[in-house]
Amino acid sequence: MKPRSDLLPNSFEFETQALVKPTGFREYDARWWFGHPASDKAPELNLLGVQALGMGLGTLIRRLGAGPKIVVGHDFRFYSLSIKLALAQGLMAAGCDVKDIGLALSPMAYFAQFALDAPSVAMVTASHNENGWTGVKMGCQRPLTFGQEEMAQLRDIVLSGDFDLTGGGTYETVRDFRAVYLDDLVEGVKLNRPLKVVAACGNGTAGAFAPEMLERIGCEVIPLDAELDYSFPRYNPNPEDMEMLHAIRDKVLETGADVGLGFDGDGDRCGVVDNEGNEIFADKVGVMLARDISAQHENAKFVVDVKSTGLFMTDPVLQANGAVTDYWKTGHSYIKRRVAELGAIAGFEKSGHFFFNPPIGRGYDDGLVTAIAICRMLDRNPGQSMADLYRALPLTYGSPTMSPHCADEIKYDVISRVVDRFTEMKSAGETVAGHPIVDLVTVNGIRVVTDDGTWGLVRASSNKPELVVVVESPVSEERKLEMFRAVDAILRENEEVGAYNQSI
Numbered sequence: 001m002k003p004r005s006d007l008l009p010n011s012f013e014f015e016t017q018a019l020v021k022p023t024g025f026r027e028y029d030a031r032w033w034f035g036h037p038a039s040d041k042a043p044e045l046n047l048l049g050v051q052a053l054g055m056g057l058g059t060l061i062r063r064l065g066a067g068p069k070i071v072v073g074h075d076f077r078f079y080s081l082s083i084k085l086a087l088a089q090g091l092m093a094a095g096c097d098v099k100d101i102g103l104a105l106s107p108m109a110y111f112a113q114f115a116l117d118a119p120s121v122a123m124v125t126a127s128h129n130e131n132g133w134t135g136v137k138m139g140c141q142r143p144l145t146f147g148q149e150e151m152a153q154l155r156d157i158v159l160s161g162d163f164d165l166t167g168g169g170t171y172e173t174v175r176d177f178r179a180v181y182l183d184d185l186v187e188g189v190k191l192n193r194p195l196k197v198v199a200a201c202g203n204g205t206a207g208a209f210a211p212e213m214l215e216r217i218g219c220e221v222i223p224l225d226a227e228l229d230y231s232f233p234r235y236n237p238n239p240e241d242m243e244m245l246h247a248i249r250d251k252v253l254e255t256g257a258d259v260g261l262g263f264d265g266d267g268d269r270c271g272v273v274d275n276e277g278n279e280i281f282a283d284k285v286g287v288m289l290a291r292d293i294s295a296q297h298e299n300a301k302f303v304v305d306v307k308s309t310g311l312f313m314t315d316p317v318l319q320a321n322g323a324v325t326d327y328w329k330t331g332h333s334y335i336k337r338r339v340a341e342l343g344a345i346a347g348f349e350k351s352g353h354f355f356f357n358p359p360i361g362r363g364y365d366d367g368l369v370t371a372i373a374i375c376r377m378l379d380r381n382p383g384q385s386m387a388d389l390y391r392a393l394p395l396t397y398g399s400p401t402m403s404p405h406c407a408d409e410i411k412y413d414v415i416s417r418v419v420d421r422f423t424e425m426k427s428a429g430e431t432v433a434g435h436p437i438v439d440l441v442t443v444n445g446i447r448v449v450t451d452d453g454t455w456g457l458v459r460a461s462s463n464k465p466e467l468v469v470v471v472e473s474p475v476s477e478e479r480k481l482e483m484f485r486a487v488d489a490i491l492r493e494n495e496e497v498g499a500y501n502q503s504i
Helices: 012-016 047-063 080-093 106-115 148-160 177-186 210-216 242-255 282-296 316-320 332-342 367-379 386-391 411-427 477-491
Strands: 030-033 069-074 097-103 120-124 133-139 170-173 195-200 219-224 259-263 270-274 301-305 324-328 346-348 354-356 435-441 446-450 455-460 467-473
Touching: 047 069, 047 080, 047 120, 047 133, 047 148, 069 080, 069 106, 080 097, 080 120, 080 133, 080 170, 097 106, 097 177, 106 120, 106 133, 106 177, 106 367, 177 210, 177 367, 195 210, 195 242, 195 367, 210 219, 210 259, 210 367, 219 242, 242 259, 242 270, 259 367, 270 282, 270 367, 270 386, 282 301, 282 316, 282 346, 282 354, 282 367, 282 386, 301 332, 324 332, 332 346, 332 354, 354 367, 367 386, 411 435, 411 446, 411 455, 411 467, 411 477, 455 477, 467 477
Parallel strands: 069 097, 069 120, 097 170, 195 219, 195 259, 301 324, 301 346
Antiparallel strands: 030 133, 120 133, 259 270, 346 354, 435 446, 446 455, 455 467
């Protein structure tokens, strides 16, 4: 039977038929509103729909030739365990051999693909999304996760009910895998420099992992919101959100810590606050790490997303080290795949997803591996603080990632209109914020670059009903604001674009 998209809760149909809203199949993740007692928003998925998703995923990985073994795990939300078990039921119906690692971080599930010799993964998580959201991060070619093509195939299989239900699947609970993962992270890592580190977890799943890992490599750890609490009582565990960064800043200044590290809800991202309380956007952290890595690895190649600072192209230290940078589509799946394709040693996203190939990592995004890389960078610079390393970067004026609301059903059409509008402006010789347009980067939405290096980006969010706006200027704070006002004026030509989640 095909899943439906119009079932209402507290009804006979909701308890007997699969609910799967098509918009939950996003570019590289699956993400749905599952429901919350405090919300009257209608669910987009029910447990029978999750079971159908498992049937579809099991069908797809078999058709892609990945074999039957698959790792599953879940994050710390009050409904994630039940969703994972429904997903596992569907996978087994499609003949999969399920390896359940229990409560986990997304990178722990990716690691399990290697450690348990399982080609595929299905991690139940909504990452940093508000409670009530759920989702699944999936892949069948380690260390990669599904991209747009695989997600489209999965969507078509599930929504059409085109399942290969061979049966014969198995289920195994993998005991104490958390310890295996932590042991692997800390193997061979011991800092020479004593570091006092604030480990902020936003009450998300990383609280059960990050503080212990940092202690084991030699840090003095100051836990912040490390107790697991799926109500997220203070703020969502999102190290790109200013509310979380402000909390880290306050704790760093209160305790005199060397650095503050913030982890998102499923532990695949890491945010940074320096010892002076400066909230360093993740793309600037990426430049600092790229400097450190390129000093050790000749002609290092990096991949960064289109939201990231222009310093990856202009920084004199990276140029002197022979580093080369490729700008690519935003999204952990896209950057991960591009890093693999180009053989880059690392990839960086402004959101805080960092990807390290050997000898640093295994190619997937792991906030704890990122934390180790930052600590090692400080360890290699004993006479300098995190603030010193940050000050050493050329000054640019960048915005946080801003996200005006725009419905999933219309957001890509809006972006298409915005791309056309800026393209027409460039062709007509019009200016943006008083300056000529010298470049339009359209690999993912549109990045408008003017003659003084100031730029603005607009793209569609891949996992929420939102657009994404970022601006940066190497000139001044005022030029940054001028670019934002110019970009926002173009956006406001589309009445479907709503309010921003945070201001500039």
